[in-house]
Amino acid sequence: MSAMSQTANSAEKQLPSLKRALSLPLVTFYGLGNILGAGIYVLVGKVVAHAGIFAPVSFLVAALLASLSAFAYAELAARYPLSAGEAVYVQEGLGIRAVSALVGLLIILAGIVSAAAILRGFTGYLQVFFPVHDMAALPVLIMLLGGLAAWGISESVLVAVLITVVEIMGLLLIIAVAAPGLALAQPVATDYSPLLEIATWQGIFMGGFLAFYAFIGFEDMVNVAEEVQQPRRNLPRAILTALAVASLLYFLVALAAVTSVPGELLAAADAPLAFLYEYVTGREPVLITIISMFAVINGALIQIIMASRVCYGMGRKRWLPAVFARVHRVTRTPVIATLSVALLVLIMALWLPLETLAKSTSYFLLVVFSLINLSLWRLKRHGPHPAGVICVPRWVPVTGFFASTLFVAIQLYLDLTA
Numbered sequence: 001m002s003a004m005s006q007t008a009n010s011a012e013k014q015l016p017s018l019k020r021a022l023s024l025p026l027v028t029f030y031g032l033g034n035i036l037g038a039g040i041y042v043l044v045g046k047v048v049a050h051a052g053i054f055a056p057v058s059f060l061v062a063a064l065l066a067s068l069s070a071f072a073y074a075e076l077a078a079r080y081p082l083s084a085g086e087a088v089y090v091q092e093g094l095g096i097r098a099v100s101a102l103v104g105l106l107i108i109l110a111g112i113v114s115a116a117a118i119l120r121g122f123t124g125y126l127q128v129f130f131p132v133h134d135m136a137a138l139p140v141l142i143m144l145l146g147g148l149a150a151w152g153i154s155e156s157v158l159v160a161v162l163i164t165v166v167e168i169m170g171l172l173l174i175i176a177v178a179a180p181g182l183a184l185a186q187p188v189a190t191d192y193s194p195l196l197e198i199a200t201w202q203g204i205f206m207g208g209f210l211a212f213y214a215f216i217g218f219e220d221m222v223n224v225a226e227e228v229q230q231p232r233r234n235l236p237r238a239i240l241t242a243l244a245v246a247s248l249l250y251f252l253v254a255l256a257a258v259t260s261v262p263g264e265l266l267a268a269a270d271a272p273l274a275f276l277y278e279y280v281t282g283r284e285p286v287l288i289t290i291i292s293m294f295a296v297i298n299g300a301l302i303q304i305i306m307a308s309r310v311c312y313g314m315g316r317k318r319w320l321p322a323v324f325a326r327v328h329r330v331t332r333t334p335v336i337a338t339l340s341v342a343l344l345v346l347i348m349a350l351w352l353p354l355e356t357l358a359k360s361t362s363y364f365l366l367v368v369f370s371l372i373n374l375s376l377w378r379l380k381r382h383g384p385h386p387a388g389v390i391c392v393p394r395w396v397p398v399t400g401f402f403a404s405t406l407f408v409a410i411q412l413y414l415d416l417t418a
Contacts, residue, residue, distance in 0.1 A: 084313025093375025
């Protein structure tokens with residue numbers, strides 16, 4: 001090795017690295033907060049519009065579909081516990097640098113447009129209490145979130161965890177106020193006779209396709225891998241635990257919804273959980289609205305953290321300019337990457353409509369899920385399984401690949417025929 005190469009390697013080793021500050025509980029709550037996000041607070045009514053009283057079944061179908069990719073992520077995260085996780089997984093599995101870089105960029109874009117969409121939704125909630133224009137509220141809000149994300153991973157994730165607890169309390173509140181009606185419900189065999197009809201299952205699966213987007217978020221957990229303690233052990237556990245808890249909460253909330261409020265009223269509500277609370281209790285839904293605002297803020301913060309870590313990982317591999325891989329010596333965070341992501345979130349939030357942002361996120365992530373499952377299948381087919389790493393059956397990534405690809409095809413068909 002030349003003296004110049006040795007000097008370069010020595011200098012690289014002296015650069016500050018990311019801080020491993022996330023324990024198993026912290027990273028689990030980080031992921032749970034991202035999965036819950038704002039999705040369940042707005043999606044229940046739309047799922048009920050398709051599936052009716054069988055909306056809880058739609059959420060179970062969506063949970064099953066999400067779990068296929070979640071298990072693939074769990075094994076890959078244990079194999080390669082690195083930032084820019086998806087790009088690394090595809091590089092290892094497919095070996096095509098251009099595709100790997102494209103996947104990394106898609107994840108960054110998905111995080112940016114998702115955060116922008118979430119924050120556009122937040123301003124709508126904010127205007128319920130304060131008549132503030134988007135052009136005034138968004139720059140201040142994004143500056144605060146970007147500053148928090150750059151401040152430190154411990155601090156920003158601790159805030160995310162606290163807000164996640166608030167989100168869970170909001171969902172438990174909905175379940176609690178609906179519990180008396182649920183306890184009084186006495187379903188009989190004839191209530192389930194429509195399950196024998198094809199039209200009912202069409203509605204269930206259409207609702208399931210929609211409910212699937214409420215489960216997106218577990219994939220972001222792998223991009224803080226270099227800040228997780230014992231990532232080979234803790235990341236798979238955190239991913240699967242977060243998805244399992246979210247699935248249980250979603251099922252119970254959907255069950256509470258269909259047994260407490262007429263389906264047509266819930267389907268027409270813009271804020272279904274707030275409507276449910278008001279319908280059942282007769283009180284103004286101020287508390288649940290405030291909790292919804294916290295859920296929105298939490299989702300945006302986690303997306304900014306995630307996208308900045310992918311920028312960091314890709315910068316370190318020289319798939320993006322190396323400046324994005326710089327870590328601040330005091331905060332131990334990729335400050336330049338974080339502030340760049342926050343700036344792009346601001347631009348997207350101010351210029352693009354909410355529907356465009358949400359639809360773009362869905363496309364980006366479904367394409368990535370297809371490639372991730374394909375990559376794991378190739379790794380399992382062509383190489384030995386690493387010792388001490390969770391091993392999922394080979395049919396899981398195969399099924400996950402076809403399910404994700406089908407989702408993309410269905411979304412394209414719906415958009416082209418709309």
